[in-house]
Amino acid sequence: MSARLRHYVCGSTAHDLSAMFRGGAHETREFPAGVFLFDRGDGIRVLFDTGYATGEWRIGWRGTVYRRLLPPKVVPEDDVARQLAADGIDPASVTHVVLSHLHPDHIGGVSRFPGATFVLTAGQQRSLAAPRLRAGIFTGLLPSWWDEASKIVLAADAFRDVDVSGVSLRAADLLGDGSYLVVELPGHAEGHIGALVDGRVLLAGDAAWGSDLLGATAELRTLPRAVQHDPAAYLRTAALLQDLADAGIRISFSHDPLGPKELLA
Numbered sequence: 001m002s003a004r005l006r007h008y009v010c011g012s013t014a015h016d017l018s019a020m021f022r023g024g025a026h027e028t029r030e031f032p033a034g035v036f037l038f039d040r041g042d043g044i045r046v047l048f049d050t051g052y053a054t055g056e057w058r059i060g061w062r063g064t065v066y067r068r069l070l071p072p073k074v075v076p077e078d079d080v081a082r083q084l085a086a087d088g089i090d091p092a093s094v095t096h097v098v099l100s101h102l103h104p105d106h107i108g109g110v111s112r113f114p115g116a117t118f119v120l121t122a123g124q125q126r127s128l129a130a131p132r133l134r135a136g137i138f139t140g141l142l143p144s145w146w147d148e149a150s151k152i153v154l155a156a157d158a159f160r161d162v163d164v165s166g167v168s169l170r171a172a173d174l175l176g177d178g179s180y181l182v183v184e185l186p187g188h189a190e191g192h193i194g195a196l197v198d199g200r201v202l203l204a205g206d207a208a209w210g211s212d213l214l215g216a217t218a219e220l221r222t223l224p225r226a227v228q229h230d231p232a233a234y235l236r237t238a239a240l241l242q243d244l245a246d247a248g249i250r251i252s253f254s255h256d257p258l259g260p261k262e263l264l265a
Ligand SMILES: [Zn+2]
Pocket: 101, 103, 188, 189, 206
């Protein structure tokens, strides 16, 4: 069987581009919360992020502040497990869940995968240990079994230099066969990562707001820039991604609109 990479959308949020970027269009853009399933074809299924949580979020006053700043639009049909099942994929068959970072629109569906091995970074673990409102981490969105869940926590020494079309990335070979490289894309959140799938498609999480907005990263206004974990690293990562895009690597950001569902076809 050949490998597949499928794109799903699990909720969305909307913002005025002119409020986000200097020179941005006076236009409200919907930003979907993307989830990507890599199916190696031999029983290994790796999910990248999990979208928004459906139902009520029990995360207190900080959650109220978050929801006011970044109002989520999410209905029961957006649930990641529900969408996989509708696609003929038993959610219990997902072997790994890679989390680009721990913001609410990426961890909302974690509770649907109690049997999976979660892949995250030491930096993400640190941000969980001391969650602050500015970091956008709400431990209340994680299930009660999170501490006991099977995990692969990638420390800095798990990543090595890999050349991808002439661009140097820091990568960890998740499955040992080169088909799924977890890559460091620092800046947006502590320990933020992406994944290079089949050497062809880079899942870039929130390393920028979208493919067509990558070049506008330097024009981010003060507030959206200030909420980045490391604004200077965020800019460096955007430049690196531009080099990869120029080299022909397809880049899918978490908030890109849903285009073709099959990304390796
Ligand atoms: Zn984020």
